[in-house]
Amino acid sequence: MAKVEIRSESCKSCQYCVKFCPKGVLAVGDKVNAKGYEYVVPVNMDACIGCSICARMCPDAAIEVYK
Amino acid sequence: MARVFMKGCEAIAEAAVRAGCRFFAGYPITPQNEIPEYFARRLPEVGGSFVQGESEVASINMVYGAASTGTRSMTSSSSCGISLKSEGISYCASARIPMVFANISRGGPGVGSIHPAQQDYFQATKASGNGGFEMLVFAPATVQEAIDMTYKAFDYAQRDRNPVLILCDGVIGTMMEPVVLPEMKTDEEVAALKEANKEWACIGHGKDVKRGWIEPGHWRGQENANIEAAAMYATWEKDVQVEEYMVEDAEIVIAAYGISARTSQSAIDILRKEGIKVGLIRPMTVHPFPYASFEKLDYSKVKAILDVEMSIPAQMVYDVKQAVKDRCPIETCLRSGGEIMSRNAVLAAVRKLNEK
Amino acid sequence: MEKVYSRTTGICKDMVSGFCPGCMHGTVIKLIGEVLDEMNVMDKTAAVLGIGCCGLNMEYMTYDNTTAPHGRACAVATGIKRANPDTLVYTYQGDGDFASIGLGESVSAANRGENISVIFINNGIYGMTGGQMAPTTLLGMKASTAPKGRIAEEHGYPMHMCEILNQLTAPAYLERTSCNTPANVMKTKKAIRKAFENQLNGKGFSMVEIVSNCPTNWGLDPLDSLKFIEEKMLPEYPLGVIRDK
Numbered sequence: 107m108a109k110v111e112i113r114s115e116s117c118k119s120c121q122y123c124v125k126f127c128p129k130g131v132l133a134v135g136d137k138v139n140a141k142g143y144e145y146v147v148p149v150n151m152d153a154c155i156g157c158s159i160c161a162r163m164c165p166d167a168a169i170e171v172y173k
Numbered sequence: 174m175a176r177v178f179m180k181g182c183e184a185i186a187e188a189a190v191r192a193g194c195r196f197f198a199g200y201p202i203t204p205q206n207e208i209p210e211y212f213a214r215r216l217p218e219v220g221g222s223f224v225q226g227e228s229e230v231a232s233i234n235m236v237y238g239a240a241s242t243g244t245r246s247m248t249s250s251s252s253c254g255i256s257l258k259s260e261g262i263s264y265c266a267s268a269r270i271p272m273v274f275a276n277i278s279r280g281g282p283g284v285g286s287i288h289p290a291q292q293d294y295f296q297a298t299k300a301s302g303n304g305g306f307e308m309l310v311f312a313p314a315t316v317q318e319a320i321d322m323t324y325k326a327f328d329y330a331q332r333d334r335n336p337v338l339i340l341c342d343g344v345i346g347t348m349m350e351p352v353v354l355p356e357m358k359t360d361e362e363v364a365a366l367k368e369a370n371k372e373w374a375c376i377g378h379g380k381d382v383k384r385g386w387i388e389p390g391h392w393r394g395q396e397n398a399n400i401e402a403a404a405m406y407a408t409w410e411k412d413v414q415v416e417e418y419m420v421e422d423a424e425i426v427i428a429a430y431g432i433s434a435r436t437s438q439s440a441i442d443i444l445r446k447e448g449i450k451v452g453l454i455r456p457m458t459v460h461p462f463p464y465a466s467f468e469k470l471d472y473s474k475v476k477a478i479l480d481v482e483m484s485i486p487a488q489m490v491y492d493v494k495q496a497v498k499d500r501c502p503i504e505t506c507l508r509s510g511g512e513i514m515s516r517n518a519v520l521a522a523v524r525k526l527n528e529k
Numbered sequence: 530m531e532k533v534y535s536r537t538t539g540i541c542k543d544m545v546s547g548f549c550p551g552c553m554h555g556t557v558i559k560l561i562g563e564v565l566d567e568m569n570v571m572d573k574t575a576a577v578l579g580i581g582c583c584g585l586n587m588e589y590m591t592y593d594n595t596t597a598p599h600g601r602a603c604a605v606a607t608g609i610k611r612a613n614p615d616t617l618v619y620t621y622q623g624d625g626d627f628a629s630i631g632l633g634e635s636v637s638a639a640n641r642g643e644n645i646s647v648i649f650i651n652n653g654i655y656g657m658t659g660g661q662m663a664p665t666t667l668l669g670m671k672a673s674t675a676p677k678g679r680i681a682e683e684h685g686y687p688m689h690m691c692e693i694l695n696q697l698t699a700p701a702y703l704e705r706t707s708c709n710t711p712a713n714v715m716k717t718k719k720a721i722r723k724a725f726e727n728q729l730n731g732k733g734f735s736m737v738e739i740v741s742n743c744p745t746n747w748g749l750d751p752l753d754s755l756k757f758i759e760e761k762m763l764p765e766y767p768l769g770v771i772r773d774k
Contacts, residue, residue, distance in 0.1 A: 107530065108530070108533075109530065113543075115543070115545055116543075116544060116545050116546075118549075118550035118551070119550060120550040120551035120751035120752075121551075121751060121752055122551065122751065122752075122755070125752060125755075126710070126711055141545065143550070156533055158533060158534040159711045161534040162534075162711055162714050162715070163556070163708075163711055163714060164555075164556070164559075165548065165550075165551060165552055165553060165554070165555030165556045165559070166544070166545075166546060166548075166555050167536050167537065167540050167544065167555070167559045167562075169534070170532060170534055170535055170536055171532070171533050171534035172530040172531065172532050172533065173530060173531065173533045195612070196608065196611060196612045198608065222611040222612060224607065224608075224611060224641075226604065226637075227633055227634065227637035228633060230601065230604075230633075230634075231601070231604040231633065231634050231637065232604075234597060234598060234601035234604035234605050234608065234634070235604045235605070235607050235608035235611075236608060237597070237598075237601075237605055237608060238577070238595070238597075238604065238605035238606060238607060238608025238609040238610075238612070239608035239609065239611060239612035240608070240612075241595055241605075241608075241609065242608075242609055242612045242613040242616070244612040244613065246608070246612065260598050261598055261601070264597075264598050268595070374613075375575045375593045375594065375595045375609065376573075376575060376593065376609075376613045376615075376616045377571075377572055377573035377574050377575050377592065377593050377615075377616045377617065378572060378592070378593050379571050379572025379573075379574075379592060385575070385593035385594075385595075386587070386593065386594060386595070387594075387595035387596070388587070388595075388596065389595075389596055389598070390596065392587075392588070
């Protein structure tokens with residue numbers, strides 16, 4: 107069991123995390139943050155293995171990972 | 174106290190070391206090569222650091238870095254080399270970093286002449302770099318003054334967190350005179366001076382302590398920074414230094430600084446014996462300019478001001494005009510481009526004025 | 530559950546940076562913060578920022594920093610390190626700062642073997658000022674000051690700074706990395722750590738050249754910019770250790 111927390115206000119929807127997540131946990135959401143970005147949200151949290159690749163790729167340090 | 178025979182440039186360097194200067198970066202240029210050479214020998218002796226920078230540009234930036242650690246730091250150059258430092262000086266002023274630099278001035282503009290001149294007055298007092306900042310600018314007329322001014326410049330720099338300039342023409346820089354050197358600051362005193370800067374120094378505070386942010390430009394609040402700096406500049410009237418020589422009954426007043434003042438003083442001694450009532454106002458700070466000395470002249474007695482400078486076109490004359498306003502005529506006696514002002518030229522100019 | 534990946538303390542809490550979406554400046558400054566956390570040296574670190582988008586980090590990093598005049602970071606870092614040897618000094622510079630206006634200071638600091646660490650962000654373009662040609666712009670790559678693209682006869686060839694510095698005797702460590710894949714992100718972090726450890730051990734000049742992106746001025750979205758790095762930038766700027774004394 108693992109999970110990620112994405113700080114939505116920092117996310118700029120670059121989609122590196124979406125692309126590199128090996129388990130398809132993340133996707134671009136349909137809500138926008140204060141800067142106008144459609145921030146990324148977990149859509150399949152159960153599949154998360156806590157590998158932290160998403161957090162490593164994130165240019166905005168928006169992600170923290172729990173295992 | 175022991176007197177030693179020293180060359181201006183070397184005396185400036187020794188005075189800086191005694192004032193606690195522990196970092197120097199500079200590049201060779203005539204007529205100030207003795208300054209980096211002296212520091213190269215002397216700084217390792219006191220545990221300081223000397224770097225011959227790859228250029229004047231690199232050197233001022235090394236000083237910007239070293240000074241931002243709270244270490245007393247200095248650079249020097251001559252005229253066109255000072256031009257190269259413009260941006261770095263402006264950054265120091267903007268970031269409120271204390272540092273001292275010396276211009277051993279030579280003919281200009283451009284590469285000009287390697288011989289002494291006083292053609293950097295505007296650059297020194299009005300526009301050492303972009304942005305309208307100001308600095309205390311000291312103009313020695315003897316090697317002793319070069320020592321005393323350099324020694325105290327570091328205290329002024331520290332007090333104001335601002336660059337301070339020693340505007341020393343190439344004659345004072347290359348002449349040798351008997352001088353008395355100031356007391357050498359002890360290692361403990363030097364360490365304490367650096368410690369006093371610790372709060373703002375960029376040395377590594379970590380994240381839980383007030384950060385050492387050196388900001389040479391303020392993304393949010395440049396105007397506020399300008400207002401704060403301007404308020405500090407406005408306090409400098411108290412720092413004006415001037416020598417008034419035989420002005421009490423003078424009918425002709427010479428305005429001159431540096432070597433021109435030295436030559437003029439010698440001329441005055443001769444002219445006085447001829448019965449000509451001539452005196453000298455010698456700015457020792459060329460910024461702030463000693464307006465008060467001109468203000469208190471008795472213009473019912475003074476029939477002319479003679480501005481003596483080694484600069485064509487004349488530069489200090491504009492500050493003189495601003496000081497004198499329309500109260501009496503202002504004439505000039507000038508040399509330029511590396512030609513030294515002769516006493517005969519000053520004598521002739523004053524005698525001519527006296528006949529009018 | 531325990532936290533296995535924490536946000537570094539080297540970046541301001543609740544940071545919302547001004548970097549463009551996908552810009553690797555954010556990635557690198559995060560990695561630097563993580564390295565400083567892990568080495569526990571943040572309280573003796575001072576960063577010297579160049580001018581350009583790199584300079585925006587001034588507001589995001591939580592530790593001491595100064596902004597150098599454009600191109601002069603290696604000289605400023607020299608001054609800091611010589612005056613205060615206990616400080617861990619690193620420069621953070623773009624391609625204009627390091628290889629164009631600052632070329633003299635960069636090569637000279639490397640030649641003197643200054644005990645500093647240089648993080649050189651190479652994205653082949655000038656970002657902050659709107660996409661002008663850089664010394665590292667690829668042949669054929671368009672820029673606002675080379676509207677027909679970089680032409681060798683007119684503009685010369687892209688500069689390879691790791692290889693140029695490799696001609697000097699003094700530098701201790703030169704490596705080129707990127708952040709375009711998770712594996713490369715880890716290699717970048719390791720390289721940054723090595724550069725900092727070299728400084729603490731007094732080994733001398735270390736540089737990590739990071740092949741980075743500029744989605745905005747490349748006219749690409751972030752994911753396509755990763756492809757551009759892979760297909761165009763890396764063949765010109767091969768990754769790897771160029772020197773390790």
